[in-house]
Amino acid sequence: MIEKDNTRSKLVHEIKEAFHEDVEQRKEISFLKKKDQMENFERGKNFHSLYKQKLVERILEKRERGDRVKH
Helix, strand or coil, X not given: CHHHHHHHHHHHHHHHHHHHHHXXXXXXXXXXXXXXXXXXXXXXXXHHHHHHHHHHHXXXXXXXXXXXXXX
């Protein structure tokens, strides 16, 4: 009887431990997904900023060429 209680107690402890590990693993996966989303967002923002900068440079170059042709 005591042995059965000890066995049951060990199994309950193992189940709780496995559940805790599962919860921690899910938290870590969620954190990594959020981190990845933020990195992708920042990368997209940087790309958009760089695109706007290049577009402005091209517009200014065209304006300069147009001014040279006029004069």
